[in-house]
Amino acid sequence: xxxxxxxxxxxxxxxxxxxxxxxYRVGGGRGSASAATAPGLAPNAFIRxxxxxxxxxxxxxxxxxQGTHTSMSMLLAEELxxxxxxxxxxxxxxxxxxxxxxxxxxxxxxxxxxxxAFYGPLRRAGATARAMLVGAAAASWNVDPASCRxxxxxxxxxxxxxxxxxxxxxxxxxxxPMPDKVAxxxxxxxxxxxxxxxxxxxxxxxxxxxxxxxxxxLPGMLIATVAASPVLGGKVVAVDVQKAKAVVGVRQIVQxxxxxxxxxxxxxxxxxxxxxxxxxxxxxxxxxxxTADVVQGLAKASETPGVTARNHGxxxxxxxxxxxxxxxxxxxxxxxxxxxxxxxxxxHVRTNECEVWTGSQVLSRARAxxxxxxxxxxxxxxxxxxxxxxxxxxxxxxxxVTQAVRIAKQVDxxxxxVWTREEDIQHDVYRPYYYDRIAAGLDAKGTPIxxxxxxxxxxxxxxxxxxxxxxxxxxDAVDGAVQLLYEIPxxxxxxxxxxxxxxxxxxxxxxxxxHNNWVIESFMDEIATAAKQDPVAFRRALLKKxxxxxxxxxxxxxxxxxxxxxxxxxxxxxxxxxSEWGTYLAEVAEIEIASSGDxxxxxxxxxxxxxxxxxxxxxxxxxxxxxxxxxxxxxWGEVTLKDGRVEQSNFHNYxxxxxxxxxxxxxxxxxNGEAPGGIGEPGTxxxxxxxxxxIYAATGKRLRKLPLQAxxxxxxx
Amino acid sequence: xxxxxxxxxxxxxxxxxxMPMLWVLRDVLGMTGTKFGCGMALCGACTVQxxxxxxxxxxxxxSAAASKTIxxxxxxxxxxxxxxxxxxxxxxxxxxxxxxxxxxIMSASALLARKPxxxxxxxxxxxxxxxxxxxxxxxxxxxxxxxxxxxxR
Numbered sequence: 001x002x003x004x005x006x007x008x009x010x011x012x013x014x015x016x017x018x019x020x021x022x023x024y025r026v027g028g029g030r031g032s033a034s035a036a037t038a039p040g041l042a043p044n045a046f047i048r049x050x051x052x053x054x055x056x057x058x059x060x061x062x063x064x065x066q067g068t069h070t071s072m073s074m075l076l077a078e079e080l081x082x083x084x085x086x087x088x089x090x091x092x093x094x095x096x097x098x099x100x101x102x103x104x105x106x107x108x109x110x111x112x113x114x115x116x117a118f119y120g121p122l123r124r125a126g127a128t129a130r131a132m133l134v135g136a137a138a139a140s141w142n143v144d145p146a147s148c149r150x151x152x153x154x155x156x157x158x159x160x161x162x163x164x165x166x167x168x169x170x171x172x173x174x175x176x177p178m179p180d181k182v183a184x185x186x187x188x189x190x191x192x193x194x195x196x197x198x199x200x201x202x203x204x205x206x207x208x209x210x211x212x213x214x215x216x217x218l219p220g221m222l223i224a225t226v227a228a229s230p231v232l233g234g235k236v237v238a239v240d241v242q243k244a245k246a247v248v249g250v251r252q253i254v255q256x257x258x259x260x261x262x263x264x265x266x267x268x269x270x271x272x273x274x275x276x277x278x279x280x281x282x283x284x285x286x287x288x289x290x291t292a293d294v295v296q297g298l299a300k301a302s303e304t305p306g307v308t309a310r311n312h313g314x315x316x317x318x319x320x321x322x323x324x325x326x327x328x329x330x331x332x333x334x335x336x337x338x339x340x341x342x343x344x345x346x347x348h349v350r351t352n353e354c355e356v357w358t359g360s361q362v363l364s365r366a367r368a369x370x371x372x373x374x375x376x377x378x379x380x381x382x383x384x385x386x387x388x389x390x391x392x393x394x395x396x397x398x399x400x401v402t403q404a405v406r407i408a409k410q411v412d413x414x415x416x417x418v419w420t421r422e423e424d425i426q427h428d429v430y431r432p433y434y435y436d437r438i439a440a441g442l443d444a445k446g447t448p449i450x451x452x453x454x455x456x457x458x459x460x461x462x463x464x465x466x467x468x469x470x471x472x473x474x475x476d477a478v479d480g481a482v483q484l485l486y487e488i489p490x491x492x493x494x495x496x497x498x499x500x501x502x503x504x505x506x507x508x509x510x511x512x513x514x515h516n517n518w519v520i521e522s523f524m525d526e527i528a529t530a531a532k533q534d535p536v537a538f539r540r541a542l543l544k545k546x547x548x549x550x551x552x553x554x555x556x557x558x559x560x561x562x563x564x565x566x567x568x569x570x571x572x573x574x575x576x577x578x579s580e581w582g583t584y585l586a587e588v589a590e591i592e593i594a595s596s597g598d599x600x601x602x603x604x605x606x607x608x609x610x611x612x613x614x615x616x617x618x619x620x621x622x623x624x625x626x627x628x629x630x631x632x633x634x635x636w637g638e639v640t641l642k643d644g645r646v647e648q649s650n651f652h653n654y655x656x657x658x659x660x661x662x663x664x665x666x667x668x669x670x671x672n673g674e675a676p677g678g679i680g681e682p683g684t685x686x687x688x689x690x691x692x693x694x695i696y697a698a699t700g701k702r703l704r705k706l707p708l709q710a711x712x713x714x715x716x717x
Numbered sequence: 718x719x720x721x722x723x724x725x726x727x728x729x730x731x732x733x734x735x736m737p738m739l740w741v742l743r744d745v746l747g748m749t750g751t752k753f754g755c756g757m758a759l760c761g762a763c764t765v766q767x768x769x770x771x772x773x774x775x776x777x778x779x780s781a782a783a784s785k786t787i788x789x790x791x792x793x794x795x796x797x798x799x800x801x802x803x804x805x806x807x808x809x810x811x812x813x814x815x816x817x818x819x820x821x822i823m824s825a826s827a828l829l830a831r832k833p834x835x836x837x838x839x840x841x842x843x844x845x846x847x848x849x850x851x852x853x854x855x856x857x858x859x860x861x862x863x864x865x866x867x868x869x870r
Contacts, residue, residue: 065813065851198810205815206806206822208750208790212815215749223744248733266744267753268736340754340762340816340850389752389816390850421755617810621856625813628852651759651848660841662854 047076047129053153053167055082060092060099061118062109062361063201064391065625066680067618070199071115072122074614078192079126079185081150082166084200091385094364105467107364110396110507112581112678115614119676127182129173136173137164187612187673194671196617201387213359213386214418216346221414222251224407225270227277228259228427231644232503233284236260240278247273254410261407263415271420286644289502291433294641295331297500298435302329302456306496307472310482313490318450322441326530330438330519331705334639335431335508336646338654341389342424343400346416347408353380354405355414359388361395369398373405392629393507396464397429425654426646430639431508432457433500434515438523440488446531448542450490453481455516458505459497472497480513480579480685481520485549486542502641509629510685513579518634518706521575521689526702535574535693536562548609548674549578552586555607555668560588569593570602571698575689583610583677584670587627589690590663593698599635599709601663601691606683608667611674619679620667626683627665632656634688635709719783723748724792730779738774738782739763742789750790750819754848761847764820765789771827771843790819798833799826801867805860813851821847825861833868835861 048056057076063069073087092099092107099107103117130150137155138145141162148157153166187193204210229235239260241253249269254261262273319325346357347370354374360366360383367383374381388395404417419427434457441450459474468475477495484491508514528538536557543550553576557563566572570592577585590603606623613619636655640647648654692703695712703711721728721741730745742748742765751774754762758773765774766788767781793799802825805811812818821844828835828843835843840861849857 063814065815067813198807199812201815202807202810202812205812205818206803207794208748208819210815211749212752214753217747217749266732266736266740268733268740268744271756338850340752340760340814340848342753387816388814390814392850418753421757421760621810621813621853624855625852628854629850632850650755650757652757656848656850657852657854658845658848659854659857660845662852665855 047080047125049129049166049170051167051170053165054088055080055086055153055166056088056090058092059089060101060107061114062359062363062385062388062391062395064109064361064388064395066622067199067615068109068114069201070197071614071618072118073200074192074197075118075122076126078190079123080130082153084192084197086153089200092363094367094383096364104465107362108396109361109391110393111511112680112682115676116582116678119612123184124182127184128179131179131182132173132176133166133169135176135179136169139176140164140172193614194616197615199618211386212341212389213346213357214341214344214389216357216386216416218346218348218414221346221416222263222265222411223267223270224254224261224263224415224417225267225274225420226259226261226403226407226417226423227274227279228403228423229281229283230426231281231283231286232501233286234258235282235284237280237282239280243276243278244273247276252411253277254407256406259403261417263411267418283644286502289644290642291640294433294500294502295435298433298456298498301496301498302435302437302454304496306454306456306494308492308494309473309478310491310493313450315450315452315490315492318490319439319441319452322449323444324442324446324530325439326442326527327437327439328523328526328704330436330522332434332515332518333637333706334433334503334505335633335637336425336428336639336648336654337390337392337394337508338425338656339388339390339392339394342421343394343419344417345401345404346414347404348414349374349405349408352376353382356381356383356401356405357386358383358401359386359395360398360401361388361391362398365398366401369402370405373402374409392509393511394428396507399429399504421651422649425648425650428639429504429506431514432460432505436519438519440523440527442527442531446533448486448488448527451484451486451488452492453520454494454496455481456496456498458499459495460506462497464506475580476507476512478516479511480516480577483578483580484520485546485578486524486539487545488542502644503646509626510681513577513581513681513685514633514688517575517577517685518688518692521686522692522704525573525693525696539574539576548584549576551670552576552584552607552609555670556586556588556605559607559666559668560590560605562588566590569698571694571696573690573693573695573697575686575693577682577686579685581678581682582675583608583679583682585682585686587686587690589687589694591691591694591698593695597713599691599695599712600661601631603663604665604687604690606665606667607670608682609670609672609674610677610679611672612676613669613671614676616669619669622679623667623683624665626681626685627687628657628662630684630687631691633684634691634706636707638707638710719779721779721782721787722785723787724789732779734780735778738765738777738779738787741779742774748789748791752816752819754817754820760817761820761824762817764823764847766793766823766827769827769830771824790823793822793826796826796830798829798864798868801864802826802829802860805864808863809856809860811853811856811860813853817847817849821849821857825857825864829861829864829868834865
């Protein structure tokens with residue numbers, strides 16, 4: 001699973017200006033349908049060392065807050081033997097052949113994969129460059145390279161103390177043959193990896209200079225805002241532009257078949273213009289759809305068997321013969337991402353070329369989208385990436401790029417298309433609605449002897465990454481479910497693919513694991529209750545073969561005060577997570593039901609084992625972040641449909657956690673040398689079940705539907 | 718034409734009087750450090766200071782700002798509280814995506830200028846209007862407390 005073991009090819013090119021350009025590529029990953037025919041030896045990332053000593057990493061991964069620009073730089077700097085502040089970053093241009101993420105098979109930042117995918121390759125790239133620079137220095141001095149050492153961008157000949165800087169060596173190093181093998185540092189010699197190095201992007205993010213896609217400014221640029229059909233599949237029938245055109249600053253109305261944009265001198269005029277438009281829509285086939293229709297479709301689909309993603313033992317017989325059988329259905333709603341930076345994309349379509357400025361988790365897809373709309377070849381489309389004002393999976397989609405290019409094709413100037421918050425929430429690519437049926441059989445002692453879990457929802461992978469959709473199994477839909485660590489002699493995990501084309505659906509932070517962990521870990525508490533056992537003790541007994549899981553569970557229980565008495569009205573809940581990310585995470589959440597009925601989260605304690613840690617402070621920050629995102633989603637997150645339209649529109653009716661509602665979040669790291677695991681998403685995924693179990697502990701109410709606050713109000717004891 | 722005094726400099730702008738300050742700053746004057754988040758004063762991303770008070774520029778018309786001293790993220794580091802806040806933000810590596818942080822810093826520095834040693838309740842009251850989807854709240858609280866320590870007694 002780790003990228004480190006994949007075949008790597010390294011090439012050296014002489015850079016313009018005499019510097020050393022070092023690149024590498026890794027073999028085909030999950031998304032490469034035919035790795036054998038994957039492009040040849042083109043490198044996938046570059047180190048550039050200029051004659052003036054400047055060291056540039058061309059960064060294939062998008063920075064959306066998760067700290068990847070820091071951790072990627074640390075991997076490189078560690079082996080290259082340069083200080084972190086000597087590394088300059090450039091956003092990579094779109095190019096799958098150069099910058100593919102080995103786990104995902106294309107240039108993509110998602111699935112908590114950056115460190116997992118680049119831990120080996122970036123270190124190797126750094127080590128190779130260092131070896132060549134040392135070789136160049138040794139050749140200059142006519143000495144044995146083994147008698148030289150590199151540190152902080154300088155090669156020293158140890159016996160004589162002579163020194164040469166990397167910049168002075170770059171041109172010569174570029175003429176040397178590529179070493180066949182380079183030795184990576186022993187982790188015990190790391191000076192950077194494993195340290196809480198400061199993020200280099202912080203200063204620009206506290207003084208307003210950090211550039212997000214929405215901050216792009218170009219000479220002659222116009223600003224547009226847009227209204228797409230409020231119902232998916234709807235079309236524009238007619239537009240009365242009279243009043244909009246009268247708004248001072250409005251330049252042009254652009255009509256597409258499914259959207260209308262107002263192009264203006266500034267956003268205010270564009271917004272005023274949009275409000276003044278009178279658009280007649282034909283709503284299409286989804287005109288009358290409501291959330292209840294979606295749930296009905298899913299519930300019906302749940303009655304039929306799906307594709308089996310994991311099976312062992314004989315679950316049917318085991319269930320039939322169980323002393324006690326527990327069954328439940330769980331539901332998780334559509335969710336919007338609500339990144340702080342609303343969707344936006346700036347485009348300049350010129351004769352025979354197109355230029356795009358945006359923030360994207362998938363830059364090569366953004367370019368392909370622009371090429372498709374304009375009909376231009378890929379090489380005539382230039383795409384610039386920026387900091388992302390939040391990704392969370394939303395910017396894995398390129399719908400907003402496609403739309404902006406369609407608008408820009410009709411505008412004779414560069415145009416920045418900015419969605420209002422309302423447009424952003426009502427035209428998201430939502431986390432799907434999931435419907436799960438789950439059952440367990442217990443023997444006379446309360447030990448689980450059978451576990452069946454049927455997941456009903458769409459196959460996002462089939463749309464998004466078709467090569468990874470094999471044998472009808474959506475590895476995302478069942479992620480976190482098929483890796484169930486509990487020792488149970490008979491297990492069946494099924495996925496019933498059921499598409500509800502009333503909203504576009506895609507990845508939301510924590511992907512399939514977020515919904516599966518909520519179901520699995522809530523249900524574990526249900527069967528612990530049925531077995532009359534403590535939730536932590538019940539889990540512990542089933543984890544004898546999973547020492548890493550046991551360790552985080554014990555640590556979270558200890559630090560979370562598990563078992564200690566709580567005041568009335570408070571409760572503690574636990575949840576454990578393991579999935580494709582390779583990270584073990586246990587959370588203990590403590591909640592209170594206020595007299596108003598509101599759930600207040602008082603404290604969250606997490607214990608995490610993500611293997612080799614690159615930057616412990618960023619790991620902690622990601623868990624803190626994930627937990628907050630998870631609390632918002634679990635307590636309140638819900639997108640509902642009425643007459644085919646999304647009912648939520650802004651932060652007043654799509655509630656998210658605020659500072660005064662945020663509990664202290666403690667993160668305890670288990671440090672070891674295991675392969676790195678993903679860290680951007682687990683904190684989100686583990687939180688819903690921990691909260692729900694805490695609510696049960698406080699109230700005796702078992703909630704099987706998200707969001708929890710609404711479910712709590714609706715559930716009679 | 719209206720004259721705006723922003724970060725100690727006078728700017729003449731020819732815009733409708735009901736145009737929110739946010740768009741004047743971003744789209745007319747090119748000061749993009751102030752961010753658009755909701756357009757309804759619900760998220761705080763657009764926070765700037767008018768005569769030292771934190772306000773939501775997305776709903777503040779230019780007419781209401783014309784006679785005031787306007788301070789934005791680009792110059793908040795020139796104020797004692799703003800400087801301490803920025804330093805504390807860096808010390809705690811508060812920002813993640815960073816998009817909301819201009820607004821967070823403008824709210825926090827207005828709080829500290831007014832109340833150099835805020836309680837947790839003061840921090841909650843001053844900061845509850847600033848949403849951060851990356852969930853940096855815990856670090857924001859710690860950074861405000863650190864910045865307050867530098868304020869002297």
